[in-house]
Amino acid sequence: MHYPQLVLEKVIRIMNILPDKWMKLDGTSISILAYADDIVLLGNNINTMKSLCERLIRAARRVGLQINEEKTEYTEISRQRYGRQVDFLEVGPYSFKNVSQFIYLGTMITQSNNMEYDILEGIQMGNKCYYTMVKEIKRRLEWAGHEWRKPDAMTKMVLQENPRGKRPLGRPRRRWEDCVKKDVAVFFPEENWHMLAQNREGWRHLCLDVWSKRP
Numbered sequence: 001m002h003y004p005q006l007v008l009e010k011v012i013r014i015m016n017i018l019p020d021k022w023m024k025l026d027g028t029s030i031s032i033l034a035y036a037d038d039i040v041l042l043g044n045n046i047n048t049m050k051s052l053c054e055r056l057i058r059a060a061r062r063v064g065l066q067i068n069e070e071k072t073e074y075t076e077i078s079r080q081r082y083g084r085q086v087d088f089l090e091v092g093p094y095s096f097k098n099v100s101q102f103i104y105l106g107t108m109i110t111q112s113n114n115m116e117y118d119i120l121e122g123i124q125m126g127n128k129c130y131y132t133m134v135k136e137i138k139r140r141l142e143w144a145g146h147e148w149r150k151p152d153a154m155t156k157m158v159l160q161e162n163p164r165g166k167r168p169l170g171r172p173r174r175r176w177e178d179c180v181k182k183d184v185a186v187f188f189p190e191e192n193w194h195m196l197a198q199n200r201e202g203w204r205h206l207c208l209d210v211w212s213k214r215p
Contacts, residue, residue, distance in 0.1 A: 007063055007065070008037060008039065009034075010063055011056070011059045011060050011063060011065065012032060012034060012039075012059075014063075015032070015052075015055040015056060015059045016055075017031045017032060030042060031052065033104075035105060038104065038105070039056070040104060041053065041056065046076075046089070049074070049089065050090075050091050053089070053091040053094070053096070054091060054092065057091065057094070067094060069094050069095065069096065072094070072096050073096060073097055073098075073102050074088075074096040074097065074098050074099070075098060075100065075101070075102060075109070076098070076111060077109070077110075077113055101117075108121070137183050137210055138207050138210045140179065140180060140183065141180065141184070141203070141207050141210060142207050144180045144193070145197040145200070145203040148194060148197040148198070149197060149198060149200060180193055181193055183210070184196065184206070186210075187206060187209055188206075
């Protein structure tokens with residue numbers, strides 16, 4: 001059982017947030033977001049936020065928990081900035097630092113509600129994944145060509161062997177050679193990779209072509 005989640009659920013129930021504290025988001029009324037041990041309080045103004053924080057502090061104290069002041073942050077989200085913002089949100093003995101942005105469940109939340117950071121982060125992660133994949137394909141093809149040209153290579157013997165016996169039911173598992181065939185088929189759909197690998201220079205150019213196809 002996930003005891004921390006059960007305790008936090010009890011805390012949220014104890015808070016008993018009334019409708020007048022709820023915030024309208026796209027037709028939905030909400031005042032709190034909770035996932036695992038992360039809690040986000042939402043309010044239309046600073047007084048509502050203080051009230052919600054006080055409820056959370058009291059509810060947590062009833063089950064033996066306390067707020068981690070260093071890990072708790074406060075931000076004001078608006079596309080337009082008016083006046084000077086407070087550096088800290090003072091709630092009882094706690095002072096919660098006002099930050100310009102924070103990450104919640106992998107998403108960057110900014111004061112201006114700007115999605116540019118998440119878009120750039122997604123592009124960077126996609127490029128990183130792609131480069132890693134291309135690098136692995138290039139390594140696989142280089143090693144496949146080397147092993148196939150090497151006399152009496154164990155790998156070549158295993159690939160050429162025809163196992164006897166009855167194959168178990170179900171879809172066959174993907175083999176290492178299946179991946180090599182798929183990689184080669186991108187450039188030479190009709191060619192047998194065994195024949196191509198015999199040509200050391202041609203195979204080297206194939207591996208270079210894989211790397212040059214990156215964006």
